[in-house]
Amino acid sequence: MTLIEATEKVDQRYGTFERHFLECRKALYAFIFALTSNAADTEDIFQEASVIMWRKFDRFKPGTNFRAWAKQIARNLIMDHRKRKRRQKVTGLDDSTVELLAFRHEAIQNEIEDRLDALKRCVGKLSFRDRSLVDQAYKRGEPVKNIAKETNVSVQRIYRRLGTIQGTLLRCVKRTLSERGPQS
């Protein structure tokens, strides 16, 4: 094999990998988030999983389910991560609940794109005040304690408000999906 051929092969391989990755990235990210319940951990695991997926991409059999393959890699990483967290005595849901969540996640894996799409529209319907709070908590990643201090409101009240907003968004997403009807 010539050097040019080798280079072209890497290019081609990357192109195929990128296509698969872009197709399943949102579902994969959502899966990791559901099992870690934490944004920073999700970012780390998602990144690690992406690198491992690329390294092992030669072992992926074309024509099989890339998403399932990617999720298996992520799942192993999540379990390792949970062990580390336990050693550090970090509080979180127990293994059986996480396993159940992983199981229930299967039921919505084909809806992820639609749900995110609906969520985008629902966020747009939030009042300015709620949107600002969501921006602070998620976009700027400000700890709730800081938001509470800034706004002179108790931490628990901020959690309650954010929880209510997310509950509202959840209902809006479901309503949007049901109005849209089953997708072909």
Added chain:
Amino acid sequence: MSDGPKTAELDTLLMQLVSGDISQDEVKRLQNAIGQDSKHLDYCRDFMMVSCGLERLLHEQDQQASVWLKETLKGELEKPVAVRVRIPWKQAVTALAAMVLMGLAVTYVTVNRGGRAKSHLGEVINGLSLKWADPTLSSKKGTGLGTEQRYLIQGLAEIKLASGTHIIVQGPCRFSLENDNQIYLTSGTVTAKVPEKARGFVLRAQQGSVVDYGTEFGVLVRADGTLETHVFSGTVQVTSGVGSDAITLDAGSSVVLTKTGASRLGQTDNQRFARSLPSGQTHACPGSRLDLADVVGGGNGYGTGRLGQGIDPANGRPLAGIQGKRRHTRREGFVPLEDHRYIDGVFVPTGVTSLGRSQVAVSSTGLMFDRVPATDGSYYDGIFNGAQFASQGQARPGKLNGEFYGTPERPALSLHPNAGITFDLHAINGDNPGVFAKSFRALCGISETAGSTHRQTTDFWVLVDGELRYHHQCLPGEFSTGLINVRLDSSARFLTLITTCASDPTGSWGFFGNPTLEFSPTGR
């Protein structure tokens, strides 16, 4: 799952879990609440999905997936490519020497070859005289826009967002695309046309946000942050940043939100916003040159006005076309115009002072000017966008220095004596944040097509805040052209144009050619 206190508590606990701020006892409570019930589990899963969506959704613009992937795998992709070169041993020495010469002992291959198109949130699909603050940004069609803050210094840019929403950005304008269906408008004017598939388009600004429900609307954010929204079709929801209730606006209505949160409802001003790009060349250029003739035609100064539309100087009523009629008014005084945002008012200079001159009010604030000659209070038709004069039932175009005027490329503001008009520079400057009118430039004179009908001395006057800044006189039968270049400072409020004839004004086909306000940056 029923709503109620249980759901509220679950929401709060889940929020704490997601934030990593939850005690062991609270986790236990949460796990008990979730239990083994599939409905509760699904609720928990869906709640996580929303959290995850908000994380990704709000970070989406910063992490374009393919760029992110390339960055993440950069180290991996730069590893040497394992090339197994089978070379007969006799050629080995030659091959090795060649490789050394070529510096290819170790070859690094990067996947990013620059050939792949960078993903963008929107693309400029049409433009008129575009000038961006970023010199690397092309003024041509096809320019991709990401999440960076953009400053369109001048021109009109039609941008198609990835969601399908079309926006027209009018210079000067500072904005950024936040995602494929959301923009942040710092200052300036934007018109949005949202197709059904992109319903939910959001325009955010300092004082509030506008959410579309399948519509076309225009938004202006002034330098002081005031947010003005006008709905042309459909419905939008406008929410103030100070926490007042959302206002639902239907087609034909508008609302102004101020810093204090006060809102003022009104009607849509259809001519204020560019809803499409002009098909041909225009003299006006948003952010650079404003055409006062277009303003007389009911427009925004950038081509939204109607050619041939005018105003009766005696009463302020709109006129639909030139009829060549001589009219008289006994009314003395300034007529403020409520419907024209950029026009303070109009008047017919009339009346006689003890010095044989006419003293006229030239602004709604009572500024007076007393140097125009006494007139008989008559005028022809009115003040028009265009230059069409009628003689013996025949319409003739306006002509100065051998050039015809009255087109978008070469506009004309007809001001057949005796008439006056005052423009509100504060209103104009306020709607063009980041720039101010630094000068008024125009030509003036009697149309050369008037021929022998021009039999009276005609005077052209330009005032700033009631003070005379320019005067040009055309003697009978003379077709001299006055060149006007009046400097304005940023505090100037009123610009007044007047034409007068001391006697019968018949045949004094006076007009201003290329009546232009030229802008300069405010430095802010």
